[in-house]
Amino acid sequence: MRDFNVVTLGEPDSGKTVFMAAMHELLGTRAVDDAHHRVFVRAPMGTRSSLVRTYARIVNPDLDWDPGTDRKVYQEVPFTVVARGLDQTLADLFRVRYVDYSGERITTEWMDEKQRRFERHLREAHGVLVALDGAKVLSLLDRQELGRRYLYEDLKMVLGAVRETTARAPVHFMITKWDLFERRRLGLGFVKGELLKASDDLAGVVGSRLRSASPTATMRLIPVSSLGRDFVRPEPSEDGYLRMFKTSGRVRQLNVDVPLLSLLPDFYSQYMEELGAGGRTGFKRVLRRWQKRAGEVFPPVARAAGDVTAERLTEGKELESYVERILLKSLVDGLMSRFGRRPDRLDVRPEVVRGLPNNVQLAVQAAVQHMALRLEAFEQAYPESELTLADLDDLARTMEPE
Amino acid sequence: MSRGTGAPAPRDTSGASAWRDASPRRAIAAPRSGGGAPTAWPVLVARGVHTGISPLLMPRPVAEAEQIGRAMEAVQGGTPDGITRVARVSWLAGDWTLLSRTSPALDRRGRQVRDRGSRPVLLSEGLLVSGVTDPCTLAPDAQAVLAAATQRAYLAFLHDERRYPAPAPSEPFRLHATRFDHETAPAEPGTPWFRPSRWFRPSTQPCPEPTPILLLSLPEPP
Numbered sequence: 001m002r003d004f005n006v007v008t009l010g011e012p013d014s015g016k017t018v019f020m021a022a023m024h025e026l027l028g029t030r031a032v033d034d035a036h037h038r039v040f041v042r043a044p045m046g047t048r049s050s051l052v053r054t055y056a057r058i059v060n061p062d063l064d065w066d067p068g069t070d071r072k073v074y075q076e077v078p079f080t081v082v083a084r085g086l087d088q089t090l091a092d093l094f095r096v097r098y099v100d101y102s103g104e105r106i107t108t109e110w111m112d113e114k115q116r117r118f119e120r121h122l123r124e125a126h127g128v129l130v131a132l133d134g135a136k137v138l139s140l141l142d143r144q145e146l147g148r149r150y151l152y153e154d155l156k157m158v159l160g161a162v163r164e165t166t167a168r169a170p171v172h173f174m175i176t177k178w179d180l181f182e183r184r185r186l187g188l189g190f191v192k193g194e195l196l197k198a199s200d201d202l203a204g205v206v207g208s209r210l211r212s213a214s215p216t217a218t219m220r221l222i223p224v225s226s227l228g229r230d231f232v233r234p235e236p237s238e239d240g241y242l243r244m245f246k247t248s249g250r251v252r253q254l255n256v257d258v259p260l261l262s263l264l265p266d267f268y269s270q271y272m273e274e275l276g277a278g279g280r281t282g283f284k285r286v287l288r289r290w291q292k293r294a295g296e297v298f299p300p301v302a303r304a305a306g307d308v309t310a311e312r313l314t315e316g317k318e319l320e321s322y323v324e325r326i327l328l329k330s331l332v333d334g335l336m337s338r339f340g341r342r343p344d345r346l347d348v349r350p351e352v353v354r355g356l357p358n359n360v361q362l363a364v365q366a367a368v369q370h371m372a373l374r375l376e377a378f379e380q381a382y383p384e385s386e387l388t389l390a391d392l393d394d395l396a397r398t399m400e401p402e
Numbered sequence: 403m404s405r406g407t408g409a410p411a412p413r414d415t416s417g418a419s420a421w422r423d424a425s426p427r428r429a430i431a432a433p434r435s436g437g438g439a440p441t442a443w444p445v446l447v448a449r450g451v452h453t454g455i456s457p458l459l460m461p462r463p464v465a466e467a468e469q470i471g472r473a474m475e476a477v478q479g480g481t482p483d484g485i486t487r488v489a490r491v492s493w494l495a496g497d498w499t500l501l502s503r504t505s506p507a508l509d510r511r512g513r514q515v516r517d518r519g520s521r522p523v524l525l526s527e528g529l530l531v532s533g534v535t536d537p538c539t540l541a542p543d544a545q546a547v548l549a550a551a552t553q554r555a556y557l558a559f560l561h562d563e564r565r566y567p568a569p570a571p572s573e574p575f576r577l578h579a580t581r582f583d584h585e586t587a588p589a590e591p592g593t594p595w596f597r598p599s600r601w602f603r604p605s606t607q608p609c610p611e612p613t614p615i616l617l618l619s620l621p622e623p624p
Contacts, residue, residue, distance in 0.1 A: 012449070068517060070526070071447075071479075103454060135518070135519070136518075146518070241518055244519070
């Protein structure tokens with residue numbers, strides 16, 4: 001099973017710990033109970049208990065918010081992503097290693113052993129999630145002092161840390177505390193435009209990553225709410241900040257599963273690129289055909305698929321496990337049925353999975369479809385969520401002097 | 403430490419004196435592990451409203467050894483229960499012990515300080531003691547000096563977080579060490595500082611070897 005290192009970058013109080021606990025609640029607790037959920041995550045017992053305890057404290061309206069994560073905390077959280085078939089067959093797909101840490105590690109100048117580990121994790125990250133604090137982004141839109149500070153201090157530091165990661169690592173941005181924007185009826189397109197306009201740093205990182213060596217880079221701006229507008233009541237304080245109060249309202253997460261699911265096609269597109277270019281043109285042609293159809297859902301995988309050689313994929317020598325092979329194959333051809341047609345012989349490449357248990361194949365395919373559908377639903381709900389070079393071109397046009 | 407008013411704690415030596423007077427016969431005497439009186443440096447690590455975790459007070463020996471990151475890590479991490487943690491320091495050359503504890507950060511009016519994310523802020527304060535390697539605890543008079551130093555520093559930091567010169571060097575002060583065996587050690591004398599740390603053993607439990615404990619207090623005035 002492959003391991004993917006994921007780092008969530010955000011300054012102190014940007015919501016990293018709450019996000020991780022909420023994501024585990026959705027994908028590691030409720031999804032497990034829901035037999036129709038085709039994919040869920042599993043954490044080791046100790047980690048799970050810790051996340052469940054953290055989440056329980058967060059959603060208990062009688063308890064104060066937890067203090068910020070202190071420097072001593074440096075917790076690597078390994079999530080195994082598990083596929084579940086219609087017959088409840090389970091198959092471990094891959095493992096994601098998140099890190100929970102104090103946000104000061106991004107800005108600190110004081111070295112210790114955990115700082116070295118954190119920096120190593122940063123450099124070796126396969127995927128980067130950037131938590132943009134919704135409360136501070138809102139202050140920025142409102143032209144408040146806090147927003148200015150955020151722009152010139154916190155955001156600058158965080159984007160500096162993004163630059164430390166390898167250029168090929170996919171990056172997605174999350175706007176946390178999105179419930180604050182919902183209350184104000186602010187749309188994602190507007191917020192995206194204002195953010196890019198306000199922060200040259202952000203526009204620079206987005207542009208450089210999109211133009212980076214990886215031709216498959218996809219970048220998303222994902223609105224996330226770990227607790228929802230019914231549970232948190234914001235009130236302006238005397239010092240101009242929004243103070244968050246817990247209410248006895250219902251906790252409702254928004255899109256906390258999307259960041260992880262967004263990374264999956266990125267990971268595997270990188271993987272396919274690693275498998276190398278060349279090979280049988282016939283198979284590449286098939287992949288390109290697939291690219292036109294299923295690529296609408298997993299564009300990065302589709303783009304990368306054009307370079308995968310048939311021989312390497314079918315021999316499966318570089319692939320670590322049979323589930324891995326099924327997963328790759330599912331990403332390449334498993335989505336066909338969603339487009340109303342049966343995969344033809346050329347598309348299927350039965351050699352890839354010959355001899356493997358059928359129920360496992362079905363489970364993996366079901367999980368891939370589930371993830372693709374979830375991403376598709378997200379993209380329909382937030383069509384402006386993808387960050388593209390066209391956004392930067394639009395920005396450049398609006399900034400041109402008349 | 404006095405935390406109710408947010409004002410610097412008065413220097414209260416009565417507790418220590420009373421405690422010393424109460425059990426003079428049972429003290430084994432003999433001060434500290436090395437030669438000379440131990441010296442103590444306050445340590446303070448905390449967040450502000452705007453600023454992340456910062457080294458607000460740091461002993462000069464720590465700064466000179468470029469171990470501020472290690473000291474920050476060592477002093478942080480407790481729960482705000484007032485229980486003191488005592489640990490030998492391995493990251494400085496020589497004999498050092500660090501006593502540390504975590505408590506809620508209070509502003510000048512005694513209100514809980516909250517950061518921009520509305521989360522309560524905690525103070526991690528400690529005392530780095532030189533020349534001591536035995537299990538030790540801090541008498542109320544020394545505790546009051548530490549509390550005054552850390553509180554003064556934190557209020558100055560809160561007043562203007564951007565201009566606070568972190569890490570500010572802490573002022574050292576002298577201590578007097580008195581050794582007691584474990585049966586006479588102050589397991590629960592009523593102040594949070596004296597609650598059993600992990601080096602304390604309740605006297606009711608069987609203990610194969612007596613554990614000497616150093617009580618660190620301010621030196622008697624001449």
